[in-house]
Amino acid sequence: MNGRQSALLTAGLAATLIAGVALSARLLVEAGTSADFTARNLAPALSHPFGTDQMGRDMLARSVTGLALSLRVGLMAAGLSVLLATFMAMVSGLGRQADRVAGFVTDAMLAMPHLMLLILLSFSLGGGTTAVIIAVAISHWPRLSRLLRAELLQVSVAPYVETSRALGRSRLFILRRHILPHLAPQMLVGFLLMFPHAILHEAGLTFLGFGLEPSRPAIGVMLSDAMRHISAGRWWLAFFPGAMLLCMVLAFEAMGSAARRLISPREAQC
Numbered sequence: 064m065n066g067r068q069s070a071l072l073t074a075g076l077a078a079t080l081i082a083g084v085a086l087s088a089r090l091l092v093e094a095g096t097s098a099d100f101t102a103r104n105l106a107p108a109l110s111h112p113f114g115t116d117q118m119g120r121d122m123l124a125r126s127v128t129g130l131a132l133s134l135r136v137g138l139m140a141a142g143l144s145v146l147l148a149t150f151m152a153m154v155s156g157l158g159r160q161a162d163r164v165a166g167f168v169t170d171a172m173l174a175m176p177h178l179m180l181l182i183l184l185s186f187s188l189g190g191g192t193t194a195v196i197i198a199v200a201i202s203h204w205p206r207l208s209r210l211l212r213a214e215l216l217q218v219s220v221a222p223y224v225e226t227s228r229a230l231g232r233s234r235l236f237i238l239r240r241h242i243l244p245h246l247a248p249q250m251l252v253g254f255l256l257m258f259p260h261a262i263l264h265e266a267g268l269t270f271l272g273f274g275l276e277p278s279r280p281a282i283g284v285m286l287s288d289a290m291r292h293i294s295a296g297r298w299w300l301a302f303f304p305g306a307m308l309l310c311m312v313l314a315f316e317a318m319g320s321a322a323r324r325l326i327s328p329r330e331a332q333c
Contacts, residue, residue: 074321077314078151091124096289107299126304127136129282130311137261143200145254152211156238172205185273195274199261207253211246218245248326255319259312
């Protein structure tokens with residue numbers, strides 16, 4: 064099996080896992096939110112593989128539902144972040160002065176403490192799902208924007224771009240017709256690699272109390288609630304949601320790495 068086949072297999076397995084979580088969540092919504100006080104704080108068993116919480120809710124169904132919620136938040140946050148990164152990279156292609164302004168804004172964002180910026184943005188926006196999406200998107204675009212800008216500068220001196228410029232095409236035309244399509248693969252890989260960071264930071268903000276509402280079945284909410292019960296020996300309340308979150312993050316990391324190998328011919332042959 065060569066590098067390309069291995070990357071395709073890895074991406075397929077990761078995509079299957081992610082799709083399975085998204086589809087399973089639709090079937091387990093009611094089981095993950097309905098309380099059964101006769102089955103409170105049960106340890107993992109055949110009837111409840113991940114145990115139950117303090118309200119008798121099944122932790123397997125609740126964890127899957129929480130992951131699906133994290134997927135939706137991560138999808139919107141990573142997508143918005145890629146759009147911001149692409150916009151700032153395209154601004155750099157409008158001229159030397161515009162490149163300086165875009166570079167200054169990018170460097171200023173990178174200079175800010177990452178976690179502090181996330182907390183301040185989420186808090187100032189009032190918390191909740193929308194605030195988390197905006198906070199994660201605004202804090203994650205600068206690194207991808209730098210990579211896209213470097214790719215843009217490399218493509219800008221390509222012979223076909225120089226020919227188009229010599230024929231009198233405008234900067235906007237060159238950016239839209241020649242450079243943006245060339246950046247699409249990097250944007251896709253950036254989106255896939257940014258997705259796990261968005262999910263982790265959503266869970267982290269929610270765990271700290273600056274993210275999703277406590278009534279939502281989010282992984283961060285479950286981990287925050289579990290901290291009050293671990294000392295009583297209810298380890299499953301934190302272990303299984305955390306392990307499932309880790310598996311989801313690793314699946315996206317594997318998909319992003321596979322996509323990068325498929326896009327790069329040199330890496331695909333390794």
